[in-house]
Structure formats: structure tokens, C-alpha cells
Amino acid sequence: MKIKLLYFGRPRENLRLSQENAELPLNTATVADLLGWLRRRGPDWAAEMTENRVRCAINQELGTPASPLRDGDEVAIFSPISGG
Amino acid sequence: MKIKLLYFGRPRENLRLSQENAELPLNTATVADLLGWLRRRGPDWAAEMTENRVRCAINQELGTPASPLRDGDEVAIFSPISGG
Amino acid sequence: MSASIQTADFDLATELASLRSGRAQVGALVSFVGLVRDFSDAEKIESIYLEHYPGMSERALEQIIDEASRRWKLLGVRVIHRVGELHPHDQIVLVATASSHRADAFAACEFIIDYLKTSAPFWKREQTAQGAKWLDTKESDLQRSARWNHQGAKK
């Protein structure tokens, strides 16, 4: 399954990455699974990609860790919203 | 008892009177008594000076028909407030 | 914290600029502007005439601002009420509040206009093709004003 990943706010800055195209393993069914997969990239990723620290949007709609993922999705991972 | 009487809004216009100094009879203890006394001035006054149609202020604070009157008071009689 | 009663129009941008001026703790500015509408109960409004009780009207606005300042944390308040003859589209009234946080600025702004409508001595006479009439206090304004009797203790 291929998705487009976008990063904003704290994770974008700390991981020095704004976007990437990712090929996910077959068992990555939800945003929680995606975060688990990202945490295995190393200590920086393990520190950032916890369900406490990040929020997400799937195809430009706010999601939760339980949100399902589908091939072709645009998934954004970001620190809690703080505009206005 | 002498008071200063002011009129605003509908009664000012309908009675063609903005202010007057009035000498009230001894038994005029409240705003309700004052309105009763004013109604005896004639049909125009009887029509305007009903507790339904007018509101009042005593010394520039909103009052009610039950508000007591004292010598030297500034009493304003007006249609319901409608600013803003 | 200041109130003005005037026949002249006002400029919202100027008023808000002076409300913020020199107060870098201001994080929220809320303003309400009331305008003369063109229709009232299906009758086309030609003009309105606004009358006030000189002396009491200034005092009533100051009392309302003082009460708002006791209930909420405000850094500035500006109230302007116009009097005299006005026409559709004209500005009638401005209430602007400045605070560190928007909860205080919103609540105080709404409180001030709600109380102004029911307790400050201003009167409106509407002129339509059918003639002139003095408006009554709106029932909805009495209800909105009453909401605040048990609300908004100072945080």
C-alpha cells in the first residue's frame, strides 16, 4: 500500500522532513499501525511518533489513531493544532 | 413637594413637553401616585401616563411605579428604552 | 474605558487602534457595530431619530462598563452611541472590548450591548412611509439582558 505522508509543526521541524511517499507493510491498517511503523525508523522517530504527541489528518480531514488507511491516501502527521 | 419632571420619547412628543417643575400634592408618595396625578390633567395625559406605556428614572437611576419620591427629585417619564 | 454620545459618525479602525495602543498584553479585540437596517416589519425605513437623556445616558453607559470590568478581565472598553437623525446603512452604536483572552472580550462585549439595549436611556423613532413610531423595548432584548443576572462572575 502506497501513501503520501506530510509532516507539520513539531515533527516536521524535529525530523527535518516535510513530505515523502511511503510504501507501507501489508499489516498497516490504521494510523496507529502507521505510527508504530514510523517509530521503528530510529530514536528520533520513536520519540516523535507517539499517539500523545501527534495528531493526524487523512485526505485533509482530521483523523484518530483508529482511522483506517487505504492505498493512495494523503496522510498528515502533526503536533496538536495551535492556530488562531 | 417640588420635583423636576423630564419627558422623553413618545410622551415628550405626544404631550409636546420636555420638562417642567411640579409642585405635587402631599399624598404623592410614589411614581405610581405621580402618574395618577398626571393622568388627571386631561385625556391626552390620561392616555399617555399609564404604567403600561411609560417607564421612569429617579435622579438618573431606573425606577418602578413603586419607587418613592422625595422633595427635590429629578423624575423622568419616558416610553420603553429602545436604543442600541 | 470610555463612552461617548455623539451625532457624528465613528471610524471603527481608529477606535480599535486607540483601544490597543500601548497595550501589548491585548490578545483579543471584539467589536460590535449596530447599523440602521432598511426594513422593519416589512416597512421600508426612511430614517430613524435617536433621542437620549443627557446626563443619565453617559452615566448609564459608564455604569454598564464598570459592571463589565468587574465581571471580566478587560484591558480596554470603548462605547459610542450616536443620536439624532440616521438613515439606513448608518452606524448607530459601537461596543469594543480588549482583553488578553477572547473569552473575556466576547462576554463583555455582548454583556455591554445587551445591558445598553435595556437600561441605557436612548429612544428610537422610526420613520416609514406609513408614518413615525417610537419603538418599544424588544422582548428578545429583555430576555438577553436577563440571561446575565446570574452569569459571568469575575474569573
Place this chain on the structure above:
Amino acid sequence: MSASIQTADFDLATELASLRSGRAQVGALVSFVGLVRDFSDAEKIESIYLEHYPGMSERALEQIIDEASRRWKLLGVRVIHRVGELHPHDQIVLVATASSHRADAFAACEFIIDYLKTSAPFWKREQTAQGAKWLDTKESDLQRSARWNHQGAKK
């Protein structure tokens, strides 16, 4: 009904004039302006940096405006959110609502800014002498936003 995301500053008077323009039924204009404060948690703010999610941020603002228009009777809405580097005293965000009656204008303005704070994808990084930090959603903003879940059905 329109939303803009821009680095440029905005002029409230111009925005409100265009919101009223040609709409003589407008009786109430309510506006909220959010400003950069000089202090945050006792630390002096040097600047803030505002980031957004292009595409989603425009869409989120439009969805919030649509929802407000379903809940209240509105004649116009204008939302502007600035992005990029800003400094104390700078304007960050404008929410302005126009309606025949002030109850609708006030409720919609407050609803829009409350929802914007918790559901529109904008992020603030604060720069102080102690360094930079990304702000979290405020607990008070989450609570204010949640208040609207069962409020404000269309009248």
C-alpha cells in the same frame, strides 16, 4: 462568505466595509481580531512563526463557515488567517460576521474562532530568549469548542 490565508496584514475597516456593502438588511456586525501578545507564561515573546497545511487549511475554514451558516442566519462572513513570521502587536486572525440580528452575529463569530482554534490545521511556534517551542492546543480552547456540540441549532 470567504476565507483567506495570507502572509500580508489585513485592514479591519476595509473588510467590514466589504462585508456590509450592498446588504442593507445587515443590522449587526461582530468582529474578532486575535493579536500576538508580548508575553507568554512570563517569557517575553520575540516572534511567532505560523505554519499551515495548504489545501486542508482553506478547506477547514470553509467547512467551519458552512457549519456556522447552517446554525445561524448570516448575511456575510469573512475569515482571514495570517501565516509566516509575526511579532508582538501583529494581527493574526480576523473573524467577522454580518447578520440582521446581533444574537446570530455574536454566536457565529465566537463559534468560528472556537472551532478554528481546535480544528483548522495551523501551528504556532513561539520564539523567546529561552528558545523556540511549538505550542499545544490549549485545554481551554478544547473546552470552548466542545460547548458548541449541542448548541446553536438554526433558528
